[in-house]
Amino acid sequence: MLDQAMFAHQFEPPRQDSASGVFRRHKIAVSHSVSLEACVSGIGIPAWSETRTAASQDAGVVKTMMAQGASVIGQVQIDPLGFSITGFNPFYAELRNPHYRQYRVGGANAGIAVAVAKKLADLGLGNDAFGGVRIPAAHCGLYGYRPTPGLVDTTGIIAMADTFDNIGVCSASLGDLSQFQELVAKPSTAVTNIQGVVIAEPIFALFYSDEAMKQVYQHLEQLHLPQETTLAMNKLVLTRVEKTQVAIASQEFLLMYQAWLDSAELDLPTSTQGYLERLREVDYKAHYQAKKTRKQLRDTIAAMWPSDKVLIIPSTPGAILPRDADQPASDTFNLAQRRLMALADVCGLPQLTMPLFTHDNVPYGITLLAHPYKDKLLMEVARRWLN
Known part of the structure; x- marks a missing residue:
């Protein structure tokens, strides 16, 4: 029953437009914010979808994958x-x-994970703005990939904030994500010579226990590439980056949704309402400066x-939260x-998030970050690590 309940639209059997192509054996689930022909998309609130009409065509990334044989199970x-x-x-x-x-499952695109x-x-597939695909992937022990912006067609994706909207992909298989990167997220710079990895130790120290960190280093021993650490990537940098994101996203999001939100008078979850208030507190001057x-x-x-x-940093700030975590713990973690x-x-x-180990029955993962258009470098480092 729960499997059916998470679907906004379900295709039984899965919809397949072409029986040939590299994705012919792959089923894809798309977030409710990703357009499918003849389906009404959404942003997680039924009242908003009631004001929309059905899409006249599939989102661009869905078209690309279905042309290569992929079948769609529906919107979730x-x-x-x-x-x-x-x-x-x-x-x-x-x-x-x-x-x-x-x-927790993690969000925003919890259904696809x-x-x-x-x-x-x-x-x-989903809109990965604000980590919307990478976060649930990490929570559910999956791989999550955010391509360099502009490599994947975002037409037909409901916008959250134009600056940060991007396709995100999750899978239980690194091979499937590598295939997506190679065939859909193109072109990216070819891998010629990998010089190694850089570990952001101050970030790990913020969130990982000594025992968890010990396991990280044990797994790093299996990666046969030069390794070094950096102190430059720290909490201060991450804090400044996140505040900049909020300031930029504020005007972009509110321009699209503020009028509707004012008229809808919604009773939103505390964490959602809290982030919405952060967006509303930003004035145009701060947005411009950001x-x-x-x-x-x-x-x-x-x-x-x-x-x-x-660059290697953690996928999550330590152990993911239990479903019944209290609000202060939730606010700190979020x-x-x-x-x-x-x-x-x-x-x-x-960015590529990848599961690494389980500690105290909780998944821990790391995330790989590369320079723009170095997407193949992420996949190659992850492949060598697994091999």
Whole structure:
């Protein structure tokens, strides 16, 4: 029953437009915010969808994959307003983490992560603004990929904030994500010579226990590439990046949704309402200044590691939260999680989250970040690590 409840629209049997192509054996689940022909898309609130008409065509990325044989199982649940990151939506089904039942799913695109983790689909597609795909992927023990902005067609994706809207993909298989990167997220710079990885130790120290960190280093021993650490990537940098994202996103999001929100008078979850209030507190002057700050941040962060290496940071701020976590714990975790994801969003970087180990029955993962258009570098480092 729960499998059906998380669907906004379900195709039985899955819809397949072509039986040939590299994705002919792949099923894909798309977020409710990704357009499918003849379906009404949404932002996690039924009242908003009631004001919309059905899409006249599939989203661009869906067209591309279906032309290569992919079949679509349907549109699945998203968190309210498309930017909550808890995986909880009081307007729809209560989703459970398939592999870690007592813990959160993560959001905003919780439905696609659940569908992939339950093996209903091979790949999940959604708008990855604010970490909307990478976060639930990390919570559910999956791989999550955010391409360099501009590499994947975003037409037919409901906008959250134009600056940060981008396709995100999750899968239980690195191979499937590599295939997506190679065939859909193109062109990107070819991998010629990987010089190694750079570990942001101050970020790990913020969130990981000594025992968890020990396991990280044990796994790093299996990666046969030169390794170094950096102190330049720290909490202060992440904090500044996340604040910049909020200031930029505020005017972009509110321009699209403020009038409707004022008339709808919604009872939103506390975490969703809290982030909405942060957006509303930003004035136009701060928004304008943040756009200039973003350019400075991109230049500063690009200098922290060379373009032939990847940066490694945690996927989540330590152990993911149990479903019944109290509000103070949730607020602290959510802010830290947003800071980890904002780096790629604000700086236009490709990012790959990957599961690494389980500690105290909770998934821990790392995330790889590369310079723009170095998407293949992420996949190659991850492949070598697994091999």
